[in-house]
Amino acid sequence: MIMHLTVNGQNREVAVTGATRLIDVLRNQLALTGTKQGCGVGECGSCTVLVGGQPMQACILLASRVQAPVCTIEGLDDRFTPLRQAFADHGGFQCGFCTPGQIMRAAGLLIEAPLDRLNDEHWLREQMNGNICRCTGYCGIAGALMSDAVQALARRLRQAPSAVMTAMSEIEN
Ligand code: FES
Ligand code: FES
Incomplete structure (x- = not known):
């Protein structure tokens, strides 16, 4: 399905399934490769981004569940x-x-x-x-x-x- 995410202040249209992780959207669809995948299972923190101002691990967060603005390392002013x-x-x-x-x-x-x-x-x-x-x-x-x-x-x-x-x-x- 198509959904809209606010990422680093921009409204972005992305294609997701129920299993698409936020990190996949950031890196593969939006080319925001500053967010790194280490363990991929929520244990190392290398994929940390801010969602609604809260640090979250993008490797275990389903994109379809994201309702607040996302800030990645590229978005820190x-x-x-x-x-x-x-x-x-x-x-x-x-x-x-x-x-x-x-x-x-x-x-x-x-x-x-x-x-x-x-x-x-x-x-x-x-x-x-x-x-x-x-x-x-x-x-x-x-x-x-x-x-x-x-x-x-x-x-x-x-x-x-x-x-x-x-x-x-x-x-x-
Ligand atoms: S890649 Fe290790 S917590 Fe996300
Ligand atoms: S893993 Fe190399 S600087 Fe932290």
């Missing part, structure tokens, strides 16, 4: 540059395969998590533990999220959370 840069500055990736999923999970936290938890490294690591890095970049990832630049970004996003989500659903690629 310039406000999230400090997050991307922090991963680079703190060695938060090596091969980079898990990185889009890590960044989308982190973006979801920056948008929604209580501010006073975001500077708690133990809590942050627990929140991120569904995203596996085979290169064992966890110290670098934690360092990126604890950095002054990312903590400042969280505070800025918190000043206008609804504006962030509105903008994320209105981005033009």
Whole structure:
């Protein structure tokens, strides 16, 4: 069947069956290949995208069930540059395969998590533990999220959370 999805602010027409996964739509129909498939069974987090602002695993989400706007790594606007840069500055990736999923999970936290938890490294690591890095970049990832630049970004996003989500659903690629 044909359905419409809002992806990175664009209304996209896609063809799905009852078994089509969101990741297949993103990668194969919309050419949004930043979303990576690792395990394919919901265990590694490399396929994480935001659906209605919530981090979700696109490999176990049926496209036909998606009713909220989808944001992929390609859809994060310039406000999230400090997050991307922090991963680079703190060695938060090596091969980079898990990185889009890590960044989308982190973006979801920056948008929604209580501010006073975001500077708690133990809590942050627990929140991120569904995203596996085979290169064992966890110290670098934690360092990126604890950095002054990312903590400042969280505070800025918190000043206008609804504006962030509105903008994320209105981005033009
Ligand atoms: S590919 Fe989706 S959780 Fe591993
Ligand atoms: S950077 Fe290689 S899997 Fe995470």
